[in-house]
Amino acid sequence: MLYALHELAYSSAQPFRLGAQMARRFWTSPLNPASETAIGRTAYASAELFESVTRRYGKPAWGLETITIDDQPVRTTEQVIWSSPWVRLLRFARNVGDLKRAGKPAAAPAVLIVAPLSGHYATLLRGTVETFLQDHDVYVTDWVNARQVPMLEGRFDFHDYIDHIRTMLAQIGPRAHVVGVCQPGPPVLAAAAIMAAENDPNRPASMTFMGSPIDARLSPTVTNQLAEARPFAWFQSNMIHTVPWPYPGFGREVYPGFVQLYSFMSMNEQRHKDAHWEYFRDLVAGDGDGVDKHEHFYDEYLSVLDLTEEFYLQTIDIVFQSHLLPRGLLEHRGVPVDVTRITDIGLMTVEGEKDDISGVGQTQAAHTLCTNIPEDRRVLYVQPEVGHYGVFNGRRFREDIYPRTRDFIAKNETLCAVSSRTTAAA
Template identity: 40%
Template sequence: MKYLLTYDFMESMRVTNQWLGSTARAMCSYPQLGLIANPAIQMTAAWGEVMERSFARMVVKPDWNIHSIAGDDGRDHSVIVETVVTRPFGDLIRFKVQGRAPTGRKVLLVAPMSGHYATLLRSTVISLLPDCDVYITDWHNARDIPVSAGKFDIEDYTLYLVDFLREMGPDSHVIAVCQPAPLALAATAYLAEEDPAAQPRSLTLIGGPVDPDAAATDVTDFGNRITMGQLERHMLQRVGFKYAGAGRMVYPGLQQLSSFMAMNADKHSKAFTDQILRVAKGDASDHDKHNKFYDEYLAVMDMTAEFYLSTVERIFKELEIAQNRFTVAGKLVDIGKITTVAVKTVEGGKDDISAPGQCVAALDLCTGLPASKKASYIEPEAGHYGIFAGKSWRNNIRPLVLDFIDANCDVPKTPIKDMAAE
């Protein structure tokens, strides 16, 4: 019961802070207060506006907000987000571009389940849509999934990817971003033995912890330092009474967010201080750079306890993927069985979450794959987010990934658009 109450206490604190922000904003926005020459009033109203918006975003799943793209025919083509496969813990969705012929590049973008929604990859989707038929894994918030739906751990995650690839059929290509990189590798190896016809043509792994011990970071140090008992005692709680998943044991999104913010506390503190000043001076806007980033960054989701614990124990502590000892439903998944799927790794030279060396380790595990089917790339100046979003992704990494896809598929393809020129 204490876990239920603790979860509800966190939500109560969030609501309280949202209320404090809205109250400060409303009280300090009365026109009569404009007669008082005191900048503290404007600053308090600005603080309230930023506070209210920030805490309100924490429980809202962001929209994709992808409505259309420009086509080669000079027309805007509407984009429809349609659900292809529905599962309790996550769906396979497709961004269907109306009135456009197939591009020849059917891409499954595997989104991380690490505290944020799949919409964290919105800019990645937008950058791929002109050249690819894009599908993505849309993971659900664990707080909204009834206990009756059962468990969801890294083996279930892997089998979800297997099912999604089977649904997409042949001639598909996988791009796995961050956390799912080792599990996407395992899902491909699983298909190599169980259903070779459903294997993707290529697999691109971006900044993922295939071998966490290959290069130490704060994340890997934490995983090695803390015990599983400590994680269970201090990180897990039961979903409160307000949600459909009441009673489910989870790693709460709000608790994850506090960890994210603590990793770069000075940077976030300065960002919010600067935004309050901009609001007070009237220089901020609803969709400015700060709001665009933090509306997404602050929107967090709960993770099932079993997924969190199995990730830490089996990926980071036991190194089951790194040592090719990963099992699914009691069956060993041999990564060496991958013999036809081209594998490329992408890393950021300044990635402080999955440091260079962790992801490229996947190539050594693919012992059955010829060297001609392997590739790797390091973007020297990119951090963790830069390798799948921003200028480094658009101008340098994206063209290389699309060229890699084209080199490993015989399906006729449309010409690649140059994002740097737009």
């Protein structure tokens, strides 16, 4: 019912949005002598603000057709390597000729960036992907909005997620490197443990976890406390809603993206109010830089996707309430997940000192759990003065975190090559 009411509210506001769009054109027309007056600017800003907070934000474009490497433009081609109804495995192939002009080798370590499936589209990691493209052959998980998946495609749960990670690593090939950003931490670690136990040739050479709730019991944040404060049945009764017609996933039970968005925004309600008030003032003043900065952030932040009921509820149970992975109780398809079987996969954890979603200690718990990874293949790093998003995006990520991650991947790439040669010689 809530989903249907949400759609009704959006549809009901359509005439007012059209009116706001007409008002914008009227007050910005060069034929309107009042367009540059204080009244005209204020009227335009009011219409623009109303339209921006009531519009439907679709999936953003990646916009990585050309990147800059060492001050040289390098073209990339977005390729779909593999897909299922739930995800597209994308590769951003760099142009070989452009790489030569930039002084970069064509061959580079393959890196799978596992984007979070927690409400936002994978394009939230656009800056992360662009930065990794400086030195790597980059693949990324582009998750599909559950409301776009017909009921005939079946279910998608936590264990399907683990299977998808394994399949995508196999599609990339032996000993790629995997980077899990936020939510993917536990299922990616589980997938690596299963592949290590089976001596799977496609197991990753290294795994990097950024702001991930490997053990959500440590340094609990408001998000963790909310997940534990309510009984599991409460989430079943209050957070799951039915996709309405005419979406392709009509009838599917989901955790709607707009519910997740409202939850996140309510955690920092005053900050968002202040941001929109500042946006209004910048519109009145004609401050293009301030307007562009606001729109760039919120065009991405307000674009959300739905999660399947089964994936969302299992994540609440496995990760945030029962803590099965850190307690050594997680099973996948009837087989225990034993992270101590990981012996030749490098491990790096990155946390933000001011992370209010995954507290300091939750990600680095992976080091405590993975007891058989050699010390020379471990990196534990806490970035000062950054919150959750600063762990994988922004200036400090580019200048401080990424160089450490790049060096960690390069070291493990070399160690894997040496190990492969030794094994072949034996």
